[in-house]
Amino acid sequence: MEQKYVSYLENTGKWKGIMAWLTSTDHKRIALMYLFSIMVFFIVGGLLGEVMRTELFEPGQQFISAKTYNALFTVHGIIMIFMVVIPGLSAIFGNFFLPIMIGAKDVAFPRLNLFSWYIFMAGSLIAVYSLAARNGPPDTGWTFYAPYSTQSSSNVIPAITAAFVLGFSSILTGLNFIVTIHRMRAPGMTWFKMPLFPWSVYATAWIQVLATPIIGITLLMLIAERIFKIGFFDPALGGDPILYQHLFWTYSHPAVYIMILPAMGVITEIIPTFCQKKIFGYKAIALSSLAIAFVGYFVWGHHMFTSGMSNTAQWFFSFLTFIVAVPSAIKVFNWVATMYKGSISLTPPFLYALAFIFLFMIGGLTGLSLGALATNIYVHDTSYVVAHFHYIIFGGMGFAFFAAIHYWYPKMFGRMYNFRVANIAWLINFIGFNLLYFPQFVIGMEGMPRRYFDYLPQFTAGHQVSTIGGYILGVGLFIMIYNLFKGRKGPIAPANPWKGKTLEWQIPSPPPVENFEEIPVITHGPYDYE
């Protein structure tokens, strides 16, 4: 396509160079700013993980102390949870594609959107400060459980402040997206003509808005408790540590759905495109996003089955945990049904989507065994939980992220990456990932506790396979990122390389500054391939 328009990558404002980006309220530029900052945090968090795996290669201390190990998993958690996976898909791809997919020129509050990015960066800087400052990095685990978090001498307050500030950014992004979807859909785009990625972002945004304040106030109370020795949560001061856990998980379980819902949305976009087939069960997928967001509020207790809770409460939370698996399963069945008799093309985005379904199913089904009361007691606080969590968050959200970047790359940058290298990287990632986390299920069931820097000799084999898998995954990720980086000089991509039907593929690549010359009028559904 010849350049008859001004793309968002070209400077048109009064600022030049980096300032043209830092002052831009264009949702596409803000998305890229999120992309690059989150990419850096992801690499840092990943390297911390590799250090932990190296320490665990053999029983006994290798090269870091137990205290350093505590700091490592805490910081790994804070970075990965608050700075990578929670903002990841919705702040990057939601920002970039939500307005385009609903036929809008930008989000509802463009300046607030830029402001959210600055808050995000401010929170991230505080997090970095908490690593570097005098008292040493936080060592409480990313959950900041009281009473240890009220007593630890490490930099808990900066870390908590960082989480609070990052939460504020998340709230404002969610608010922006909800208003955008309510007010700015193109004429004719009814709720049920909206593509499914915006649907998932919509459900996510509601969780961001309605769950994050709870953690905000909880973290503020924790700060007050540390400074003033109040005793909200510290039992030695008359407080209630279980209350802290309740408040923490009231946010942090829905937060898991902040991570996974947009991932499901991405997969729902990719599968019909590469099968050239209408999505199966459109309404079921759309509504199951809302169902997950809703029921997801009421399952937080399953993190606390061993903490002390009435039998009735345990039964209730366990039952609801099983209920919340139903809408997730609905989505999986619909994805598979969409593939049936489709004309499938095995391109890198589709391969990542397939890997997502496979890994997400392992993660999801092991989640049910954790949600069942009897087995939960058995594997509680073992590496089984770590493996389950990483299958969902890394195998789910992470692989969906890789799928998304391979899917939308030609649209975002107007260039195409190398398919062959992308496929090789995918295979290495898939193998490395399973080698890394699957053994942790096995040794977890055999009794390997989580968050231990040392272990009994009988777990050695499992840990070694896991560490080797970690290195393989690291190599795969390096190749993938390098390939994408090199792709910026790759062949020019056509406007619609995958023959997609949603609106983002109907405009030139990279998109023009204003997205659409004329706001489109929508007359048919988003996936009308036949």
Place this chain on the structure above:
Amino acid sequence: MSGKELHSDAEGAKLGMWIFIFTEILLFGGLFIVYSVMRSKYPLEFHGAATFLNAILGATNTVILLASSAAVAMSLTAIQKNDSKLAGRLVLITIACALIFLVNKYFEWGAKFHHGLYPGSDVMLELSRGYLLFFSLYFFMTGLHALHIIIGLTILVVVYFKIRSGEINQKRFVLLENGALYWHLVDLIWIFLFPLLYLIT
């Protein structure tokens, strides 16, 4: 690109404010949960500690906030009837009420500080657990609320100058409306704080 102007959407802006208000309610909701758990744990001590609060001062502040809310609501009606002058004056009344509220709070807190009652003080740490928790929650909740008063006050000052400059007028008054919504929220939270802290004796 930085100057990209979109058509203004009053409905959208209002929706945004409503959603923000939800988040504020949940923020205080977390505190109310902690309050109720602690009160059920230490009912007698909460009861006893509350007698040290000045219910008359609290009631005065309640009336002041209700009056300020009424004023800002009337200001909105005034601007819809194209009476910018009256609208501006009513916002000024709201601002004045907010300031009086803060002054009262200053004296109320000042008296507590005078007796050595402030977060982290030696006197506080020697109190029994229930008393300590009550006063901690009192300072935390009213402090966070006062912070919201200050935020609301800042918004209303901006609103006042925009009414004066004519930027807020009969056709475009969503900023005033949002400021008023936010102010009602601040009022509403106080309506719950007042009985829970001052009237449980």
